[in-house]
Amino acid sequence: MPAPWPWPNCQFPILVKPSDRSGSEGVKVIRTSKEFNSILNHQISRNLVIEEYLEGPSYSIEVIGIAGNYQVFQITELEMDGDYDCKRVLAPVELGDQLIREFEKITLKLASDLSLNGIMDVETILQNGKLKVLEIDARLPSQTPTAVYYSTGVNMVE
Structure with a gap:
């Protein structure tokens, strides 16, 4: 990874x-x-x-599933603030098809390797053209479902 x-x-x-x-x-x-x-x-x-220490834009993707059947959602960009961590979630992102496929592949592999039963998000940072995984949050995120919904019409809670 x-x-x-x-x-x-x-x-x-x-x-x-x-x-x-x-x-x-x-x-x-x-x-x-x-x-x-x-x-x-x-x-x-x-x-x-x-x-x-890595510098660059930060991206997130949600994955949901059970028993090896997983679905990823739209990738979002996270804008950070020194005092409050994530201050804004943006969608859609301009990441490029190859990086989008790579990010989805990484996320699906993590979900499978962890035998995910539920939802989690994977955060990455893009530095020098390469995505690096920063963290996994095994919870329903606060801002991302709203950004994804207004950008795609997909309601990940449903």
Whole structure:
């Protein structure tokens, strides 16, 4: 699965985030080893995710299904805010057919590998023409069903 490189297999800048929080809460971009050592000294008791920092547009796709029968929905673009995480969901997106097919393939494989029974979304970031999986949320998202509905007429709740 294409994903950010974990520390120490990547270079600065890196992303340090608590594994027990949601969204951008507690997330820090670290640009130097001095800054990194300072963070580690203060958060030694926490479980941290430390990985390559990626910049680029962020995309999301929902997948729903049961017992190996899965359906993906429209890909949406996520606009982020430093204080509130996702501030807006846009649809449709200009991603290109090849990247759309790649994203759908990744999502369907994750759903199958996890034996999904329900709904989840997969978030990616596009950096240097490549999609990298950032996270999976196993829940009905708050904004995406509305964006998909008004863009396509498809009601994923139904």
